[in-house]
Amino acid sequence: MQRRQFVQTLGAGSAVAGLGLMSGCATSAGRGAKVVVVGGGYGGATAAKYVRLFSDHNIEVTLVEPNAAFVSCPISNMVLGGHKTMADITVPYDNLSKRHGVKVVRDTVASIDATKRTVKLASGGELPYDRLILSPGIDFMWDTLPGMAKAGAADKVLHAWKAGPQTVALRRQLEALPDGGVYALSIPLAPYRCPPGPYERACMVASYFKKAKPKSKVVIFDANDDITSKKGLFMKAWDEHYKGLIEYRPKHKVVDVDAATNTLKFEFNDDFKAGVLNVIPTQRAGEIAVKTGLATANARWCEVDFLTFEAKAAKNIHVLGDAIQIAPAMPKSGHMANQHGKTCAAAVVSLLQGKEPPSLPLYANTCYSFVTATDVVHVASVHKYDAAQKTMLAVPGSGGLSSAASALEGEYAMAWARNIWADSLA
Amino acid sequence: MVTTTNKWLAAGVLCLAAAGAQAQVNQIKVWAAACANCHGTDGRAAAGAVSLAGQSKNDLVQKLQDFKTGKRPATIMHQLAKGYTDEQLADIAGYFAAQKK
Ligand SMILES: Cc1cc2nc3c(=O)[nH]c(=O)nc-3n(C[C@H](O)[C@H](O)[C@H](O)COP(=O)(O)OP(=O)(O)OC[C@H]3O[C@@H](n4cnc5c(N)ncnc54)[C@H](O)[C@@H]3O)c2cc1C
Numbered sequence: 001m002q003r004r005q006f007v008q009t010l011g012a013g014s015a016v017a018g019l020g021l022m023s024g025c026a027t028s029a030g031r032g033a034k035v036v037v038v039g040g041g042y043g044g045a046t047a048a049k050y051v052r053l054f055s056d057h058n059i060e061v062t063l064v065e066p067n068a069a070f071v072s073c074p075i076s077n078m079v080l081g082g083h084k085t086m087a088d089i090t091v092p093y094d095n096l097s098k099r100h101g102v103k104v105v106r107d108t109v110a111s112i113d114a115t116k117r118t119v120k121l122a123s124g125g126e127l128p129y130d131r132l133i134l135s136p137g138i139d140f141m142w143d144t145l146p147g148m149a150k151a152g153a154a155d156k157v158l159h160a161w162k163a164g165p166q167t168v169a170l171r172r173q174l175e176a177l178p179d180g181g182v183y184a185l186s187i188p189l190a191p192y193r194c195p196p197g198p199y200e201r202a203c204m205v206a207s208y209f210k211k212a213k214p215k216s217k218v219v220i221f222d223a224n225d226d227i228t229s230k231k232g233l234f235m236k237a238w239d240e241h242y243k244g245l246i247e248y249r250p251k252h253k254v255v256d257v258d259a260a261t262n263t264l265k266f267e268f269n270d271d272f273k274a275g276v277l278n279v280i281p282t283q284r285a286g287e288i289a290v291k292t293g294l295a296t297a298n299a300r301w302c303e304v305d306f307l308t309f310e311a312k313a314a315k316n317i318h319v320l321g322d323a324i325q326i327a328p329a330m331p332k333s334g335h336m337a338n339q340h341g342k343t344c345a346a347a348v349v350s351l352l353q354g355k356e357p358p359s360l361p362l363y364a365n366t367c368y369s370f371v372t373a374t375d376v377v378h379v380a381s382v383h384k385y386d387a388a389q390k391t392m393l394a395v396p397g398s399g400g401l402s403s404a405a406s407a408l409e410g411e412y413a414m415a416w417a418r419n420i421w422a423d424s425l426a
Numbered sequence: 427m428v429t430t431t432n433k434w435l436a437a438g439v440l441c442l443a444a445a446g447a448q449a450q451v452n453q454i455k456v457w458a459a460a461c462a463n464c465h466g467t468d469g470r471a472a473a474g475a476v477s478l479a480g481q482s483k484n485d486l487v488q489k490l491q492d493f494k495t496g497k498r499p500a501t502i503m504h505q506l507a508k509g510y511t512d513e514q515l516a517d518i519a520g521y522f523a524a525q526k527k
Contacts, residue, residue: 008428050459053467054451335463340460358453362514364462366508380502382509398509402501411503415474416464422472423462 006063014178016395027247030059030352032306037102038109038121038288040065040093043135043321044335046341046424047348051133052100062103063125064119067164069093070425073194074334075417076163080171081204082212083373089163095426098282112292114314131348133309134294134302135321135337136286137162138193141300145257153259157277161193173276174205179213181275183219184264186221186254187228188282191301193322193332196379198222203234206242207372208299219274221252230379230401237371237405250359254279267356270280285323294319301325306392308347308357308386309340320344327392328381331365338424339363361385361392368413376409377402457514458521469522480527486519 037048040063046089048063070091078084085188097103108122118128158173160166170306174183183205202218209216227234227248238246257279258267263274264279284290284300294302294311302319303312305326309320321337331337340359347357347373366380381399383392402409435436464491464495469478480488492498493506494515507515 031509049467054455110492176484177503338463339460342456342462346456348461353450355450358451358456360453362457362510364507364509366464366502379503380505382510384508393485395509397504411474412501415472419475420463423467426467 012273016275020252028340030055030349031270032129033059033130033352033354035059035061035131035348036127037061037063037133037135038119039135039137039321040067040096040104040287041068041135041137041321042420042424043137043337043341043344044133045070045093045096046338047101047133047135047318047345049096050342051101051343051348052102053144054345055352057101058110059352060103061101062105062108063067063093063096064105064109064121064127065093066106066108066122070421071163071165071167072334072417072421073161073197074420075158075202075414076167076199077201078370078373079374080160080174080201081169081208081370082171083204083207083364083370084244086168091421091425093425097426102275105399109288112288114292114317117316130316130352132317133344133348134286134289134292134311134317134319134323135341138283138285138322138332139287139290140281141284142281143253145279147257147265148281150280151261153257156259156278157257157262157419159280160278161197163278170278171274174208174225177213177216177275180215182211182214182217183276183278184219184221184272184274185278185280186252186264187223187280189223189325190252191332192280192283193366195331195335196234196367198324199227199229200371201278202246202248203237203242203369203371206238206245209245210242214245216275219247219272220249221254221272222248222250223253224250226250230377231401231418233377233405234369234371237375237377237420239371244251256314262305270371283322285319288321291317291339292317295323297325306361306390307343307359308351309344318344318348327383329381329393329394330392331367333365333367335365335367335420338420339365341424359385359387366416368408368409370413371405374410375405376407376413377405378409378413454517454521458518460517461522468525470525470527477527478522481523482517483516483523486522487516490515490519497501 070088109119110122111120158170160170177239253267296303309318320340322332350357382395386393471477493503
């Protein structure tokens, strides 16, 4: 967007806003309306960009995000395997402001006042909004693992389930592990962020061991009864590429961790000690959503109206991405969060223009997993709004899995990453 | 009294003008946006994916139909195309055909 146009928009906005809101009609343009987006991940960055696009740049958008740049969880398992670098999965936020006129504020939202319609920033400032879009991702339910509260435990036993410093630290632990050492990965009960993510991670760590320390082992402790995603495809990959390297143990629910001795404690099974522990804890909606009272499903996930992503618990606050109580068969994925972002943006723009939001949401999900440094498998689905049940349902007959892992899908997976990063952030 | 009426009238005119200039967010545009994760915003793809922007509508409809029926081999598009009605595929194709390359 050109600078001149941006200045004009702002000028027109402030002049019309007062009158518009009073008369309830000039808002048909949405001019001068203020949208604040919390969280610059897959959901938030997409929503911020698309509110600008769908409003022809008439609605002001401020994105609040503490991180200096976006670091992608998708492809981050490749960093653990030594096949990609952190630079490969890091994307700047600049283009959201330069190309789309989104105001990016590097800060954390400390609290939300839903009555006054303001958010308070950790640094002290306050931002007013007409509509708030919240995409805070997940936070961990550390209270389910009491030992993790001990001094130093969280620095030693890593999750690396938010890409960033922990991704780098876990890679260092794997590099420091002697040949013959054991890496133990624990998976929480579903739902959690990215159903196939842990199994992909096991493949990537095993691919590194196969090359660099062939006597080492990956042991997967899954709290679930079975592999939760792409089961046949993962089992085939483990058999073909990592025989003797990966061991899978279902029905192992971790209830505590002793970081001092690197020991996992289970609900029903014997303790297990390993060289590197990688514990993916039980998750819930990002803290800001929970403490604002939006997590109405078991105090864990935020229930929303799937036409608009408005929270059931609060007017004018929209929640999307991993933080929501999902619809049936809807995964917690970056691809999904990006799709939510567009549906939500279209609804927010319509509502601020005083119009009915589009009423037939329809979108797809694809999720690629690397099983070797080059070969990839996918799962795909199409989801459609069901007016009777007021939820999104998979369209019968659509979707499916890869017939087999392939290098062609490996190329598509990287193309997917480049495209979704650009679609969300550039 | 008169001033008030005028104010409301003025607001009404502003209203109409604004509404005229601002097309409603349309459903087809949002459906098409759902393809952008893989095919780029407005169908202008980053390296490695097929750009849909500016392709002929007929060609796009034909390709999508061929994916849907399984005539055209694919890793993933045959599974996704089956999730859309023929009309929806035609609407989406029309949207991408109208975008600048
Ligand atoms: C190892 C791994 C692999 C994955 N692979 C894939 C994959 O291949 N494909 C796929 O589709 N998905 C994948 N995912 C899942 C994907 O990363 C998530 O589903 C996605 O990030 C969810 O987007 P979100 O916007 O909800 O949250 P996030 O992307 O986590 O974004 C949340 C943002 O909110 C910010 N934030 C939180 N609280 C505040 C606050 N109070 N104030 C301001 N900002 C705040 C955070 O800093 C963060 O940037 C993977 C995940 C993992 C862990």
